[in-house]
Amino acid sequence: MRTLETPALILDKVKLQQNLSTFQNRLLALGVRLRPHGKTAKNIDVASLALAGQPAALTVSTLREAEYYFEHGITDLTYAVGIAPSKLDHVCDLIKRGAKMKIILDSAAQVSLAAAKAATHGVILPVLIEIDCDGHRSGVQPDDQLLLDLAQQIVESQDLMLRGILTHAGESYACTSIEDITALAEQERSIAVQCANTLRSNGYPCLEVSVGSTPTGRFVENLAGVTEFRAGVYMFYDLVMEGLGVCNKEEIAATVLTSVIGHQHNKGWLITDAGWMALSRDQGNGQHGSGIVCTLDGTPHPQDLIVSGTNQEHGIITRRDGGAIDPADFPVGTLLRILPNHACATAAQYGQYHVIDGSETVVDVWDRVNGW
Amino acid sequence: MRTLETPALILDKVKLQQNLSTFQNRLLALGVRLRPHGKTAKNIDVASLALAGQPAALTVSTLREAEYYFEHGITDLTYAVGIAPSKLDHVCDLIKRGAKMKIILDSAAQVSLAAAKAATHGVILPVLIEIDCDGHRSGVQPDDQLLLDLAQQIVESQDLMLRGILTHAGESYACTSIEDITALAEQERSIAVQCANTLRSNGYPCLEVSVGSTPTGRFVENLAGVTEFRAGVYMFYDLVMEGLGVCNKEEIAATVLTSVIGHQHNKGWLITDAGWMALSRDQGNGQHGSGIVCTLDGTPHPQDLIVSGTNQEHGIITRRDGGAIDPADFPVGTLLRILPNHACATAAQYGQYHVIDGSETVVDVWDRVNGW
Numbered sequence: 001m002r003t004l005e006t007p008a009l010i011l012d013k014v015k016l017q018q019n020l021s022t023f024q025n026r027l028l029a030l031g032v033r034l035r036p037h038g039k040t041a042k043n044i045d046v047a048s049l050a051l052a053g054q055p056a057a058l059t060v061s062t063l064r065e066a067e068y069y070f071e072h073g074i075t076d077l078t079y080a081v082g083i084a085p086s087k088l089d090h091v092c093d094l095i096k097r098g099a100k101m102k103i104i105l106d107s108a109a110q111v112s113l114a115a116a117k118a119a120t121h122g123v124i125l126p127v128l129i130e131i132d133c134d135g136h137r138s139g140v141q142p143d144d145q146l147l148l149d150l151a152q153q154i155v156e157s158q159d160l161m162l163r164g165i166l167t168h169a170g171e172s173y174a175c176t177s178i179e180d181i182t183a184l185a186e187q188e189r190s191i192a193v194q195c196a197n198t199l200r201s202n203g204y205p206c207l208e209v210s211v212g213s214t215p216t217g218r219f220v221e222n223l224a225g226v227t228e229f230r231a232g233v234y235m236f237y238d239l240v241m242e243g244l245g246v247c248n249k250e251e252i253a254a255t256v257l258t259s260v261i262g263h264q265h266n267k268g269w270l271i272t273d274a275g276w277m278a279l280s281r282d283q284g285n286g287q288h289g290s291g292i293v294c295t296l297d298g299t300p301h302p303q304d305l306i307v308s309g310t311n312q313e314h315g316i317i318t319r320r321d322g323g324a325i326d327p328a329d330f331p332v333g334t335l336l337r338i339l340p341n342h343a344c345a346t347a348a349q350y351g352q353y354h355v356i357d358g359s360e361t362v363v364d365v366w367d368r369v370n371g372w
Numbered sequence: 373m374r375t376l377e378t379p380a381l382i383l384d385k386v387k388l389q390q391n392l393s394t395f396q397n398r399l400l401a402l403g404v405r406l407r408p409h410g411k412t413a414k415n416i417d418v419a420s421l422a423l424a425g426q427p428a429a430l431t432v433s434t435l436r437e438a439e440y441y442f443e444h445g446i447t448d449l450t451y452a453v454g455i456a457p458s459k460l461d462h463v464c465d466l467i468k469r470g471a472k473m474k475i476i477l478d479s480a481a482q483v484s485l486a487a488a489k490a491a492t493h494g495v496i497l498p499v500l501i502e503i504d505c506d507g508h509r510s511g512v513q514p515d516d517q518l519l520l521d522l523a524q525q526i527v528e529s530q531d532l533m534l535r536g537i538l539t540h541a542g543e544s545y546a547c548t549s550i551e552d553i554t555a556l557a558e559q560e561r562s563i564a565v566q567c568a569n570t571l572r573s574n575g576y577p578c579l580e581v582s583v584g585s586t587p588t589g590r591f592v593e594n595l596a597g598v599t600e601f602r603a604g605v606y607m608f609y610d611l612v613m614e615g616l617g618v619c620n621k622e623e624i625a626a627t628v629l630t631s632v633i634g635h636q637h638n639k640g641w642l643i644t645d646a647g648w649m650a651l652s653r654d655q656g657n658g659q660h661g662s663g664i665v666c667t668l669d670g671t672p673h674p675q676d677l678i679v680s681g682t683n684q685e686h687g688i689i690t691r692r693d694g695g696a697i698d699p700a701d702f703p704v705g706t707l708l709r710i711l712p713n714h715a716c717a718t719a720a721q722y723g724q725y726h727v728i729d730g731s732e733t734v735v736d737v738w739d740r741v742n743g744w
Contacts (some may be wrong), residue, residue, distance in 0.1 A: 281653035
C-alpha cells in the first residue's frame with residue numbers, strides 16, 4: 001500500500017472471506033441458500049467468493065451489473081428494483097442472450113408493460129411480486145387484494161411467468177436494538193410466507209419466497225418457508241452495520257487509504273486527500289463524521305480520530321474529544337486508513353479495489369462496474 | 373430523452389454555454405482571466421467550451437483529471453490540492469511528458485519532498501504556496517512567517533520554481549447573504565494580494581496570484597492584483613448555488629432523468645429509480661431533500677415536489693407541503709428530472725453525460741473521468 005497514489009480503496013481479502021463464510025453458514029444452518037446482492041461489491045471476484053459452494057445466482061441493483069455479471073458467466077439474476085418501462089427492452093435482450101433474468105413489480109401498469117414488451121421480443125419474462133413488509137419504500141401491502149389481482153393478471157399473460165414474491169426489510173437499517181432487528185427479521189419472514197401462502201391457496205404458483213437485508217440476516221432465527229436470502233453489505237460491513245451491532249470494527253473489509261497532506265496547527269487538524277469524493281457524502285449514523293481513522297494496519301487509531309469535515313478532495317481529521325492533534329505524530333505523507341460509514345456508497349466512488357491479504361501488500365487489483 | 377434507460381445524467385448545453393459566457397465575461401470585465409476548474413465537469417467537451425477565447429489552462433482536483441486533460445491537449449494544469457508525497461512521481465512524469473503542471477503546498481515538509489523528487493526525475497517543478505484566506509481548510513496563515521520561510525526554501529532549491537500563491541474562499545459556500553459573499557470575495561482578493569506583496573517586497577517572485585470560488589466569482593467587484601480566477605461549479609450550477617443567490621433554478625444545467633416505478637397510495641408517495649446512487653448523498657442546504665423534481669422539460673413541477681428520501685436505487689418523491697400525490701398524475705414510466713443539490717457530487721456518480729440542446733433530443737454523449 002505504501003506506493004499507491006491516494007486516495008485508494010483497499011479491500012482486505014481475509015476479512016472479506018471471513019464475512020462471507022460466517023454469513024453464508026448462518027443462513028445455510030437455517031436451511032436457506034444465499035442469493036448475494038451484487039450491488040455492494042459490483043465485482044466478479046468478490047461475487048465468485050460469495051458464491052462458493054452455492055448456486056451461481058445473484059441479485060443486482062442495476063442492469064449494468066446484470067450485464068457485467070452475465071458476461072462473467074453468472075446467468076441467474078434477479079433485478080431487485082421495481083422495473084421501469086425504459087429498461088424492459090434491455091431485460092428482454094438479456095433473456096434472449098441466455099440470462100435467467102427475473103424482474104420485480106408491484107402494479108398492474110408494470111404487468112401490462114412487461115407483458116407487452118415480452119410479447120414484442122418473443123420471450124417469457126419471469127416476474128416476482130414485490131411485497132412491502134415494513135413500510136420502507138415500495139411493494140404491495142401484504143393484505144391488499146392487489147396481490148391476487150396482480151397474480152391473476154400475470155398468469156393470464158402468455159408472456160410472463162409468475163415465480164413468486166420478494167421483500168426487503170429495509171427498515172432494519174433504522175433499528176435501535178438487536179431485539180428490534182430480530183423482530184423485524186421475523187416480520188420480514190412471516191409476511192413473505194403469508195403472501196406466498198395467499199398466492200398458493202388461491203391457486204397461483206409461488207416457487208420463490210425471497211427475503212433479505214444484512215441486519216436481518218445477521219440476527220434472524222427462523223427462515224421457515226423462505227427459499228432464498230438476499231444481502232450485499234455483509235461482504236464488507238461498515239460503520240452503519242457496526243452501529244447496529246451487526247459487525248464489529250475489526251470485520252470491516254473495505255477502507256480508504258489516504259495521505260496526510262498538511263496540518264492546521266492552530267486548530268489541531270490534520271488535512272488529508274480523502275474528501276467526500278473519496279469517502280462519499282454518507283454520514284452514516286451521525287456518530288463518526290465521514291469515518292473513523294485507522295493506522296495503516298487498519299486498526300482504529302489510539303487517539304480516537306474521525307473525519308470531521310470534508311470538501312471534494314480534502315478531509316479534515318480531528319480528535320473525537322475535541323483536543324488538538326500534535327502534527328509531529330502525523331508528518332506529511334503519513335498513510336491512514338478510514339473505516340467508511342456506508343460501504344456501498346464509499347466503494348461506488350472508485351473504479352477498482354486494491355486487494356490486500358491481511359498484510360500491507362497489495363496482491364491484486366479488482367475492477368468495479370459503476371453507473372447504469 | 374424518452375428512450376434513455378434511467379437514471380441518466382442530462383446536460384443542457386444551452387444553459388451550460390450561457391453559464392460559461394456570463395461568468396467568464398464578468399471576470400474578463402474585472403480584468404482577470406479564468407482558469408476553469410475541471411473538477412465539476414471532468415470532461416473535455418465542457419472544458420473546451422469553458423476555455424473558448426481564453427488561454428488553454430485548467431485547474432484540476434485529481435491527477436487522473438490532469439492525465440485526461442493533458443491527453444486531450446491541455447498542458448497548462450494547476451493541481452489545486454496540497455501535494456501528497458505519493459503523487460510526486462506522477463506529477464514529475466507528467467512534466468517530463470510536456471505538461472506545465474503546477475502543484476500547491478503549505479509546509480516545509482512538502483517543499484523538501486517535492487524538491488527531492490524533482491531532482492530525482494531531473495525536472496523543474498513549479499509550485500504555488502497555498503494561503504488560507506478564510507479558515508476553511510488548508511494553507512499558510514497570511515501573516516505567518518512560514519510564508520517567507522517557504523519562499524526561501526523554494527528559491528534555494530535548484531529543482532523547484534516559485535510561481536506565486538493560490539487561495540480559495542471555500543467558506544463562501546457557508547455564507548448566508550450576498551453581502552457576506554461580496555465581503556468574502558474582497559477578503560479572498562485582499563489577502564491574496566497582501567501575501568503576493570509580502571513575497572515581492574522580500575525579493576521573492578510572485579507572478580501568479582490565483583484566487584477563486586464560484587460564489588465569490590459571481591459577486592466579486594474588484595480583482596485588482598489578481599492574475600487568475602478559478603471556479604468549477606459555475607458551469608452547471610445547482611441548488612446549493614441557487615440557495616446562495618448565485619444562480620436561479622432555470623440556470624441549472626445538469627439534471628438527473630428518472631422514471632416513476634411505483635406509488636405508495638396510502639402515503640401519497642412516488643417511487644422512482646433515482647436513489648442516492650443517482651443523486652449522491654449530498655443534502656445541500658437541507659431545504660430540498662435530495663433534489664427538486666421537474667417535469668421532462670426541466671421546469672420545477674407545479675405541485676412543488678422534492679426527493680424526500682433515497683435508498684441506493686430508489687427515490688421517494690413527496691410534495692413539499694406534505695400533501696398526498698395523486699398517482700393518476702404520474703403513471704408508471706413517467707419521466708421526471710431532478711435538480712441536484714450539488715452538481716459536483718451528483719455528476720460524479722455517472723460515467724457520461726447525455727447532452728441536450730435545450731429540447732428533449734439527446735444530441736451528444738460526453739464521457740467523464742471519475743476516480744483517481
